[in-house]
Amino acid sequence: MNKFSTGRPQWTQWGGLNDIQRNRTLSMNTHANEFQFGDLAGTTNIDMRASGQRKGGRVSFASSNRSYQGRVMGSYNSGILSNGWSYSVLMSRRFGEEGFQDATLYDANSFSASVEKQINDKHSLNFTGFYTPNRRGLSNAITQEVEDLKGRRYNPEWGYQNGDKRNVRIRTIEQPVFMLNHYWDINENISLNTNVGYQFGTLGTTRIDNGGTRRIQGPNGEDTYIGGARNPSRVYWQKLPSYFLQDPNPTTTDLANAYTAQQAFLEDGQFDWNAVYEANLNNAILGGNSTYILKEDLVDDDLIQFNSVLNAKLNDRITLNASVDYRSLNSENYAEVADLLGGQQFLDIDFFADENTQAIGSAVDVAQSDLRNPNRLVVEGDRYKYNYEIDVEEYNAFAQAQFQYDWVDFYVAGKFGQTTYQRTGLYENGYYPGEQSFGEGEELSFDNLMTKIGGVFKVKGGHYLDVNATYIQKAPTIRNSYSNPRQNNMVVEDLKEVISTSADLSYIYRSPIIQARLTGYYTKIEDETNVGFYFTEDLTGFNSDNASAFVQEVMTGIDRQHIGAELGIEAQVTPTIKLKAAGAWGQHTYDSNPNLYLTSQDFGTQKIRFGSGKTALKDLKVSGESQQAYQLGFEYRDPNFWNIGITSNYYSNAYVSPSGLVDSENFRLDLDNQEFANFDPDIARQTLKQEKFDDYFLFNAIGGKSWKVGDYYIGFFAVINNIFGENYITGGFEQSRKANYQNRTEDLNRDKPLFGNRYFFGRGTTYYLNVYVRF
Secondary structure (H helix, E strand, C coil): CECCCCCCECHHHHCCCHHHCCCEEEECCCCCCCCCCCCCCCEEEECCCHHHCCCEEEEEEEEECCCCCEEEEEEEECCCCCCCEEEEEEEEEEEECCCCCCCCCEEEEEEEEEEEEECCCCEEEEEEEEECCEEEECCCCEEHHHHHHHCCCCCCCEEEECCEEEECCEEEEECCEEEEEEEEEEECCEEEEEEEEEEEEEEEEEEEECCCEEEEECCCCCEEEEECCCCCCCCCHHHCHHHHHCCCCCCHHHHHHHHHHHHHHHHCCCCCHHHHHHHHHHHHHCCCCCCCEEEEEEEEEEEEEEEEEEEEECCCCEEEEEEEEEEEEEEEEEEEEEECCCCCCEECECHHHCCCCCCCCCHHHHCECCCCCCCCEECCCCEEEEEEEEEEEEEEEEEEEEEECCCEEEEEEEEEEEEEEEEEECCCCCCCCHHHCCEECCCEEEEEEEEEEEEEEEEECCEEEEEEEEEEEECCCCCCCECCCCCCCCECCCCCCEEEEEEEEEEEEECCCEEEEEEEEEEEEEEEEEEEEEEECCCCCCCCCCCCEEEEEEEEEEEEEEEEEEEEEEEECCCCEEEEEEEEEEEEEECCCCEEEEECCCCCCCCECCCCCEECCCCCECCCCCCEEEEEEEEEEECCCEEEEEEEEEEECCECECCCCCCEHHHCECCCCCECCCCCHHHHHHHHCCCECCCEEEEEEEEEEEEEECCEEEEEEEEEECCCCCCCEEEEECCCCCCCHHHHHHHHCCCCCCCCCEEEECCCCEEEEEEEEEC
16 A cells, blocks of 8 residues: 555545454564565554454444544444355544644545455455545644744634635545455465455645736737736745844834734734735736636556465465565646636746746746647646656565474565656656656666565563564655656656665563563665755855755765664553553664755756765754653553553654755855855854754543443543643754855844744644444
8 A cells, every 4th residue: 555656655545444444463563474575664454354344333423633523433244144245334424624733624534345255165255445535634834933923723824715714735635445355265274365456546735826927928929927926825934023033133114014024923824815816806807817826736546456465384383475466557647727716717837937037038938837838828627837647567576484483483585576667748848848858758667675584582481582684675766766757857866776774683571460572673774865845045156146946955875774772561460450661762863975966947957066965964863753752651441341541751852854955065155166254163063953852741541431231332432642731843844945054044043033944843632532332
């Protein structure tokens, strides 16, 4: 289920199917898995086979203030009927006008059906299909200035329209999945599961496009485009109080303007739908086009996959697992006009093609999103801006032998295969004419080679040693293989397979009272690639008029090192009370200074590098997680079928995601490519210091109760997280707009930086309550 685009599963593709997906097999880390080789963070296998579901029905209702406000779910499993048939069905709905953050609507329905026919003692056929269409309102990272003014529930992506909250950024996923499985018990020791699957459908995200223009012909027949608009977001930097306080010695006028901006933001601070509609309606009256439209970035996937898994018990001590799999993906990627917002049409050209905000003469070609269809006027439902396909083929073969002896259980496994990508441009982009953007691009081919070995040594008396080691070489993701596939066929320079080497050692103790595990691990990940998109003002080597550009930051040769230890222990101190504790200590750092270059439509096919072409990430901390976490808690389970548990959790050593451009030699160089005259290494180190987030505690509680009433089981469980409403940051990233020593130091030294780090804030106190009836 992992996506080629990101390498991660799209979890919402099977959201709301809880009752029918309870049969799960989790393989920790790189441990042996009878279905597949797996990966560093483990493998989850979900069994939706109809005959494997517990017979009976279940109806439940949940209430929450997290992602959604309510959920209704009903399911029924027939068990194996006398004629060899079995079936399982589920329907659910999750809904809410908003979750913890403002206007994050949730509208999701889920349907699943599984039907199985046991043909005879050896053969069985199972068909499973599920469809989970969902719409979610999104939020965005904000600066500390914005959080100070509006709080952590603030979401800048919505505004009132006709008295109702309307979110600008809506993510929609409609990707049904169908699977046909054949189960063949060849004999009592050998089984073969062969399946085919088909996934298709759309993933889309809306946003405002404010580049609408109109076309005017000059006296000599030349085209001119006028119009466009400033970013209408309420957190656009020129609308915040800090914008008016840039000067170290603000004037009375500056202070008055900052106060006015602050009060306006406090009183409202939301997207102004009325303003964009009014602008478009006025344009329409004058015969013009929409200045603003709601754009939807869409991905239409068609994925066919085949998989065959063999399990053979060769003798009492040796088991063989093997599989072959094949996946073929055609992915269409394009922008579509979702809403003209009161206008009549939209002119599909790039208004920013000319730095003087007018595209005249030869620049008219550059402005076209498709030179083969110039000056196209689009309406709702039309594709525009970009349009391309990605074709992927992947095949793999996997084999694993598991051995069981009195003193040791061990395994050895290997996998090999190949992955290919190819982009086909359906538009001929004006910045990248001809084969640079149109038609089939270069076919990219990557070898997948993996091996692992591990075992559990049974020492004595409940003492065990568990050791695992693996080597994984696999294709980079699609997202990190092209510098800007929306515009061109350009492949990331020096693109390689990503290599991961990992080993872990655990001591395990099990007794009737105490269960404990202590693990140490080491992981090295090499040759990763990352492509980021942003606008920057500070590109050295350019004159002051051309130092700004919307760029693609391409980093290659990224190495990461993860070293750490984990401890988990629980003690059943009485028949009803269990104490538990856990701790994780890690040191997760970048282990190289990656190569860095920039691409942009402003540069054509040129790749911009600074100094040595490196960025100084080595020894900086990897973001996205707390590198240390500790937990203490207890559970009480009463014989009368009620339970309660409380945990205290401490998180520390989390860091902001660094900017590659800021950490490159671009930072110390002025526009003339010379080091700043006032460059001070001590101040530079302070400016470049990676931000460490504050440590925080979270206290959580869980409890439940069940009753048996005749043939029915009735129960509930409830969870309360962050009981004391702790305010904390879950992640964030450095902005790259101010990217050199002079401008970044000045900005960060302000009381309210204009382009300070942007953060994702954790939720306050949240709850989840579920009531169910099982029969």
